[in-house]
Amino acid sequence: MPELPEVETVRRGLAPVLEGARIESARLNRPDLRFPFPERFAERLAGATIGPLGRRAKYLLLPLDTGETLIIHLGMSGRVLVEQSGPRTLVGEFHHSTGRLEAHDHVVITLGGGARVIYNDVRRFGFMRLSPSDAIEADPFIAELGPEPLGNLFDAESLAASLKGRNTPLKSALLDQKTVAGLGNIYVCEALHRAHLSPWRPAKDLKPDEAQRLVSEIHLVLEEAIEAGGSSLRDFRHEDGSLGYFQHAFRVYDRAGEVCPTPECGGTIERKVQSGRSTFFCGRCQA
Numbered sequence: 001m002p003e004l005p006e007v008e009t010v011r012r013g014l015a016p017v018l019e020g021a022r023i024e025s026a027r028l029n030r031p032d033l034r035f036p037f038p039e040r041f042a043e044r045l046a047g048a049t050i051g052p053l054g055r056r057a058k059y060l061l062l063p064l065d066t067g068e069t070l071i072i073h074l075g076m077s078g079r080v081l082v083e084q085s086g087p088r089t090l091v092g093e094f095h096h097s098t099g100r101l102e103a104h105d106h107v108v109i110t111l112g113g114g115a116r117v118i119y120n121d122v123r124r125f126g127f128m129r130l131s132p133s134d135a136i137e138a139d140p141f142i143a144e145l146g147p148e149p150l151g152n153l154f155d156a157e158s159l160a161a162s163l164k165g166r167n168t169p170l171k172s173a174l175l176d177q178k179t180v181a182g183l184g185n186i187y188v189c190e191a192l193h194r195a196h197l198s199p200w201r202p203a204k205d206l207k208p209d210e211a212q213r214l215v216s217e218i219h220l221v222l223e224e225a226i227e228a229g230g231s232s233l234r235d236f237r238h239e240d241g242s243l244g245y246f247q248h249a250f251r252v253y254d255r256a257g258e259v260c261p262t263p264e265c266g267g268t269i270e271r272k273v274q275s276g277r278s279t280f281f282c283g284r285c286q287a
């Protein structure tokens, strides 16, 4: 499932294709994804010129010169493909697809000049919305988000203030998009391990120095992932499904049974289900 770094990688991959481009036409191959498409969706897109691509948490923001912004959420398996001349170019791949890709091409946007941008989503948990650009922060999906983890409003003090009085486990608090926006299961597991904090600690018990450590590790893990995604963009013509993922660099995620990578720890990475999701951690250095 794409988290903030993967969405940022898609944004960077799409920017050179989309920014300044005019949408010639849009074709919808079904009436909905997770939600129905906006009313007269194709008509509202056609003829619009796309401005600088933005991102808020896991949402891609495509401002249009019509005054509306196209908001795209990739859900669990959303991918964006670009066809220029020649074969398809993959801009985002976050799952191992089965079957023919074309069966899951739900939205096809044709740009002036003939390039096509295709939204493909096997599981259809993604969605698209149009919202007034001058009130994007009031969009119901954006308005409920907490601070951007790499933004100026997220620091040890603001995190501590947000966790104050909360009995919920630290991991659950970090997955709550109101605490910090854009983190999912993978990067929360990674950040907690790097900060040597137990995922089960009551959120309210986090001490100031631990909050500082956690914020630093969240910054680092996201920055490294974005960098890894950026380097994968340079050869994103490979349809091997690896683009934007940081998989090879995960320290604990999906590594149950392996030796803990913390120097001199000697523990073993474990997997336990927590609130219905897999938590990967080391019981020794995250005690």
Ligand SMILES: [Zn+2]
Pocket (backbone or CB within 6 Å): 260, 261, 262, 265, 266, 267, 268, 282, 283, 284, 285, 286
């Ligand atoms: Zn360890």
